[in-house]
Amino acid sequence: MGHAIRRSARGVGALALALLTVSCSGTTAVRGGDASQTPEPVAAAIRVAPLDRATGVPTDATVLVAAQGGTLQKVVVRAVKGARGSLPGILSADGTQWRSRGTAAPGATYEVSATAVNEAGAVTETTSTFSTVKSKGTFAIESLLPSEDLTGLTVGVGMPVMITFDREITDRVSVERNLLVSTSKPVLGAWHWFDSRTVHFRPKTFWPAHTKVRVEARLAGVHGGGGLYGAANRTLDFRVGRSQITRGSTLTHHLIVRRDGRVVRRIPMSAGKGGVWKYHTTSGVHLAMSREPVTIMVSPGIGPGSPGYYRMTVYNTVRISNSGEYVHSAPWSVGSQGAANVSHGCVNVSPANAKWFIDNTLIGDPIIITGTPRRLEPTNGWGHWQEDWKQWLKWSSLKHFTTEKA
Template sequence: MRRAAIVCVAFLLACCGCGPVSESPGAPAVVHVSPALDSKHARPDKGLVITAQGGRLTQVLVYAGGEHVPGRLDASHTTWRSDWALKPATEYTVTATAAGENGPSTVAMGRLRTRAAEHTFGVASFAPLPGETVGVGMPVVLDFDSPIQDKAAVERALEVTTKAPAEGAWRWTSDTQVVYRTRRFWASGQQVMVSAHLAGVHPAPGVYGTLDSTFAFTVGRRQTSTVDTRSHQMVVRRDGKVVQQMAISAGMATTREYTTTSGMHLTMDKGNPVRMISPGRSKGDPGYYDLLIEHAVRISNSGEYVHAKDNVWAQGRENVSHGCINARPDQATWFYAGSLRGDPVLITGTSRELEWDNGWGYWQLPWDKWLLGSALRAP
């Protein structure tokens, strides 16, 4: 027995996938639902589309397990689309009302069910953390638990909302990671909500998302730091005012690995202490070291930190480090305590440039080049 029922206010009419009908004066509107009502194995990734022929949709109510399904009408009020894909293995109830142009209204009611997911994918990890307060340069980083082939489908399901307008875009850094960066630094005090509407998204053959993920974070005060390796000075500003000036020592630059990278870095994490081991060297080799360094704030993936070191003889005068920025212990402790993830640190004066994909060096890319990594916005 058919489970779908169609009720008319002044006329009984049912049409799901039927042929053309007359639109002569007095004819009622015809409602089409796709996937069709009574479907048992509908594709989740296509979403739900409801159209009115010979009239305008006046109300659309869609529920899944008692939960309202969001969607929107087009400007002509003849087509309604769900905002996102449908959840796999889920039953949907549909009630759509359409007013005829010169005739009675039509109410279409029924149910449909989506197919189950053969294989699933989802968000494996993300940054920032829910509820975290971050610096003004903070990116949003999503890592997935399986490779993404249809990157455009996944990117369409990602949503970043803010109270104040902030232009931004996603860029794929690999088949399993996508990063969101704003065109300019976040505004201080901004509340940001990130939603990954992955349920029903179809990123690869036989693979569907089954869960949505949502988290929020706050942008804190605007702290930016500038490091000049030639004058051996670091200046920290908060909300435009200088709050700390630090004599520093940067990389000695005898090798590439011991050369501090120039460019726009972001603070990524911190530790007290952090164990630092000479790269590419074994115990007993010339230049080998294995040290515990206090109050270390990481700014790249190539071993660079802003950290404490009691070598005041060099700070402000000479670059003698293995690539890090070191400062007087009391000042490094101050910087450590006040740093948030995503605080910009601009370093100048060296021969080695920070790669855009070294740590969170994303601000190294101009905006037009950043967009080239988007599956939706690239030319």
């Protein structure tokens, strides 16, 4: 599609070298050639790994077929028991080696059929089989964001890719190796495990505006740990829209909205008033998480009749954290907006500005707040950008990330 986050290949080269030292596997037949030639042509030898009738083969093991004294004409690796379909593969430029791509199904038997020919035209054919390790169960993606329901698949420049699995993943390396992100513009990014079921992806810096992104979770047959294997593949395509970044200070009491670097709106605001209830707006890089025409807000941890209790209906809200922070319409505090902080922690703006903001915000747009004593936690909503790049990489299972054209 453009550029892809690539992972280092497994020991294919070493295995290919090993093929030259093992005996022919499977059943081999030689036919053709000209019997009048003296001496008779030496038939090409075909080597196959895994060896014939091998059992317990890992699903991500590379099938290698090599021809010695000739070139490969045809290689087919197809499931004959316990699964359907064939394994795709790629032939080397000189035609002497073929290697599979992707993963096999667990608990399945595969047949390898290969044909080679030498310079004199003698044809060698071989057939072998191998069986993969058995599965104790499967895992699948429970949720994948962004989604069409949430965003319409056009998102802001801060939007992460978020995957939640339905089972705990203990073989994170195998799973992460099969999560591919391709982009239409060069992007350096990495996956980050928040726990054994949750892995998210973000670039080192905000996405370039107007970037097309494809996420391929090639998980069918991939080991997730504990004998669990991926049940299916998933693909997600989305687009990053214009770059819109909003910055607000609780000291100057204004939001400044910049689109593609140009100021498009200055919005007077009122933030958390602090005080005994510690109604502080969090400082940090927030992301727009949802756009809600109507939201019912209730005081956290305070019941009816208690001091500080409130329950109110609020309009045109943009959620920026999981701890109940929004940018929203607050007609009751218009007199303080631009001058003082009087809210319970949300960012109050006028009804007209709230309508403009919700209409002009994409899910994933950065909203950066400064000036308060409370820092946004990285796990409070989508606080992914609260971790610097070094911290983000600390929770990745793969340490090398490069971008190149797909």
